Amino acid sequence: MLHTGSPEVIVDDLVRTPAAVADAERWTAHNYHPLPVVISEAEGAWVTDVDGKRYLDCLAGYSALNFGHRHPSLIAAAHAQLDRLTLTSRAFIHDQFATFCRGLAELCGKDMVLPMNTGAEAVETAIKVARKWGYQVKGVPANAATIVVADGNFHGRTTTIVSFSTDPSARDDYGPYTPGFKIVPYGDLEAMDAAIDDTTVAVLIEPIQGEQGVIVPPPGYLQGIRDLCTARGTLFIADEIQSGLGRTGRTFACDHEGVVPDMYVLGKALGGGIVPVSAVAADASVLGVLSPGSHGSTFGGNPLACAVGTEVVRLLGTGEYQRRSAELGARLHTDLSALIGHGLIAVRGRGLWAGIDIDPSLMSGREACERLAEHGVLAKDTHGSTLRLAPPLVIEPAELDWAVERLAAIL
Structure with a gap:
């Protein structure tokens, strides 16, 4: 049955949304500009605010909720694990760890994975691994490694990552910036070829640029990157944090061109909308450069995350x-x-991922949302009059x- 957004419902003779919005504005740093919607419950593709109004969620947590809100099997996996064990740190091995790592590695067609927590952590992990691989395997001179990235990228908001961002709102006033990155136009293979040299340890790219407005590259672009990286002896890192795990109609966006990167960077949907889970997946020839103490995370690969992540992998395995x-x-x-x-x-x-440009003479993206x-x-706006639509994959046709x-x- 299609449940549409109903007119605002008054709960206990009091509209609660304005006060809740004001409280949030008063007590939190203003690093986001959320819509004035205060959600209190959710199920499937629908959420309900504190005043009882229902909304169809067409953002899905920027793809973190690919399986919808409170997917029954994911909730069951989390509940079962909560009753047993939630954290050990990586000082010990827990009984969910190998199951998750093996399942995700097999889904990716790789030898091994390194679990982390957030997408930005996974990108940082990929950068560190690529540099270490460059020094230990490729033979790049010490501290000379470079990574080629694309204009319009969004890989996170750590200091290193914003150092190669071209979005002023993410980058400005956070210098001094981390060196070692070359920025080329997205979709331009000739520019990328020209940027790769003997110091290049990796090309880091989003197969589809989400934050930029769901920008799909020209046909053959991903295959071209794969060919360049193979020919020039550099790693191809695909940031599939938003585009991966079913969002584009394939397990990975790279699958649309039959391309296999050297490293997958994953996050968002990997945690099933329940816990933050991210990972880097690669072969032993790449991830094998890490040694004990060279990289880590107390919460990375924790039992609760692994239990949920294992169920996510199982759901994706059905197709x-x-x-x-x-x-x-x-x-x-x-x-x-x-x-x-x-x-x-x-x-x-x-x-189920669309970027739509509204005629700016009609309204801004914010006004449209x-x-x-x-x-x-x-929904969520980006860059002026562009909207992003990314409903949960459980949404019904009528919805x-x-x-x-x-x-x-x-x-």
Whole structure:
């Protein structure tokens, strides 16, 4: 049954949202500008705010909620583990660790994985591993390693990562910046070829740039990177934190070109929307450069994370969610494309992931998100008049149609 966003419901004769928003503004640093929606419950593709209004979640935690809110088997795995063991640190081995690591390694077709917590930690891990590999295996002179990245990238917000960001809001006033990165235009193989030299230890790329507005590269781009890295003796690192684990209709976005990177960087959906879980997956010839004490995390690969992550891997192993994303994604992109010239000027994406550009003469992206929220749909703007849509892969066809109808209504 399709449950649409209902008019605001008064609970105990008091509208609670304004006070909750004001409290959040008063007591937290303003590093985000959230919509004035205060969520208290959720299930599947739907969330409910503190006043009882329901919204269709078309952001899904930036793909962290690929399996929807409170997926029954993920909740069951978490509950079962909570009753047994939640943390040991990596000073010891727990009984969920090898199961998770093996399952994820096999899903990725790699020899081994290194579990961490957040996506940014996984990217930092990949950078460190690539540099160490460059010095120990490739023979790059000490402290001379470089990594080629793309303009418009978003890989996280640590000091090192923002050092090669081209987004002023993420980068400005955080210097001095970490050296060792070369930035080339996204989608430009000639520029990338020119940037790679004997000091290059890796190319770090998003197969689809999410934060930039779901930018899909030209056909053959990923294969071109693979060929360049192989020919020039450098690692290909694919940041699949948002694009991976079913979001684009395949297990990984790289699969659309049949490309296998040297390292997968994973996160978000790997934790099932329950706990932060991230990982780097690679062969022993790459991850094998790490030695005890050279990198670590107290919470990385903890029992609760591994129990949930193992169930995520099992769900992906069925292929159901990849199929849903591909089939419903085709439906979504067809319906969105019909709105081009009727308020939209461009639509991009793959699977259940879309970047849509609203005619800026109509409204900003922020205004569009506020209007959609009034109509019971949650989405997120980026870069002016661009919206990102990334509903949970459990969304029903009728719900997806309803969301597009709400978008058409505000346009």
